[in-house]
Amino acid sequence: MLKKFGIFLFILLFLTGCGKNTAGSDEETERFTFRSIVFGCYSESGILYEKDGILCFVDYATGEDVVLCTKPNCVHAPYSAVNNPDPYCDAALPWEDRNVTMIYGDRLYAFVTNFDSTTVYEKGVSESEWKKLTEMPYSYYEVVSWFACNDRIYYVADQFARQEDGILALDDAIFLAYVDLTDGTYGSLTDMDEETGTIRIVSVDQQNLYYEMHYKLDIAVPEDQGQVYRMDLETLKSEPVFRMEENRRFVGMHGDDLYYMESDGLHRTDAGGEDVCIYQGPDPNVNSVAILPAASGFLLEAYMADTDQFRIVYLDYESDRITEIERPNAEGLVVEIVGENVLVSGDAVEVIRLSDFLAGKEKILARHELN
Numbered sequence: 001m002l003k004k005f006g007i008f009l010f011i012l013l014f015l016t017g018c019g020k021n022t023a024g025s026d027e028e029t030e031r032f033t034f035r036s037i038v039f040g041c042y043s044e045s046g047i048l049y050e051k052d053g054i055l056c057f058v059d060y061a062t063g064e065d066v067v068l069c070t071k072p073n074c075v076h077a078p079y080s081a082v083n084n085p086d087p088y089c090d091a092a093l094p095w096e097d098r099n100v101t102m103i104y105g106d107r108l109y110a111f112v113t114n115f116d117s118t119t120v121y122e123k124g125v126s127e128s129e130w131k132k133l134t135e136m137p138y139s140y141y142e143v144v145s146w147f148a149c150n151d152r153i154y155y156v157a158d159q160f161a162r163q164e165d166g167i168l169a170l171d172d173a174i175f176l177a178y179v180d181l182t183d184g185t186y187g188s189l190t191d192m193d194e195e196t197g198t199i200r201i202v203s204v205d206q207q208n209l210y211y212e213m214h215y216k217l218d219i220a221v222p223e224d225q226g227q228v229y230r231m232d233l234e235t236l237k238s239e240p241v242f243r244m245e246e247n248r249r250f251v252g253m254h255g256d257d258l259y260y261m262e263s264d265g266l267h268r269t270d271a272g273g274e275d276v277c278i279y280q281g282p283d284p285n286v287n288s289v290a291i292l293p294a295a296s297g298f299l300l301e302a303y304m305a306d307t308d309q310f311r312i313v314y315l316d317y318e319s320d321r322i323t324e325i326e327r328p329n330a331e332g333l334v335v336e337i338v339g340e341n342v343l344v345s346g347d348a349v350e351v352i353r354l355s356d357f358l359a360g361k362e363k364i365l366a367r368h369e370l371n
Contacts, residue, residue, distance in 0.1 A: 053078030
């Protein structure tokens with residue numbers, strides 16, 4: 001059981017998201033898009049996932065798990081360059097290169113890379129044809145989070161170079177990049193710094209993008225090693241907001257208030273520099289603590305090995321209210337908050353309203369079997 005938790009916690013570090021207006025809606029609502037290597041793409045309306053080259057969808061409203069194809073009598077055969085180069089099935093992914101698929105609004109997107117470049121395709125959920133949106137001269141990082149916000153997708157890219165023998169080799173430079181879903185424009189947000197060891201996007205809101213940057217261990221330690229930066233998405237200027245230390249973990253920012261964890265608990269620092277501990281425990285140095293951002297606040301999920309339980313703490317930004325619950329490990333790990341829903345993973349991913357979850361109710365909206 002501990003091994004299972006460790007695997008899920010590792011994956012959890014790369015689950016991310018941001019908001020968008022729901023397509024076809026008369027009012028402003030949040031739509032969240034998520035991507036991870038294992039779980040697929042989570043939205044407010046359902047889960048998009050790939051199975052053997054076929055795109056499928058779990059609908060929260062009905063609980064149904066369906067293939068995204070409306071053609072009659074379709075056997076849903078996947079693409080094959082040899083046996084099925086022109087698939088009849090609308091849900092078939094027509095590429096053999098490495099690809100990442102996601103849903104944003106009412107459209108599907110696919111990032112297809114041969115490492116030398118990446119082509120972005122799009123189509124409507126009910127459409128048959130994938131259309132080329134753009135092609136970028138770089139790839140995406142192997143373990144990467146995808147954030148969709150304001151009609152843009154933000155992610156971590158890497159740069160490959162073709163050697164004299166024609167073989168592609170990693171230039172050993174990773175950087176933040178974006179692609180605009182309205183017109184296909186793209187670009188880098190940070191420099192291609194070969195001294196950078198890792199970059200991880202922490203969160204994105206309407207004005208800012210937050211990211212962690214660490215340098216390689218063999219590089220002389222610069223003053224800003226292990227920093228969390230806030231990037232203004234209009235000016236693209238970055239400023240450090242939090243220095244990573246052994247006993248301190250960045251949680252997030254809301255306005256000018258910064259939240260972080262130390263061994264004594266959860267802290268908040270305001271614009272004036274006043275610091276206060278708003279919740280005591282759990283100690284991140286003793287317990288495995290995951291941080292899950294939400295539209296209205298954030299959730300801390302700590303695994304306590306001595307009791308084989310999760311302690312879950314949720315902070316609501318507007319009310320400043322903290323809700324605390326405990327649940328057995330056997331009931332599953334919270335892997336993400338998507339809009340107003342919580343996704344809990346055990347033998348399957350179960351979707352539960354956040355309000356129900358915090359109240360101890362297990363009313364399941366939809367269930368996706370992991371296989």
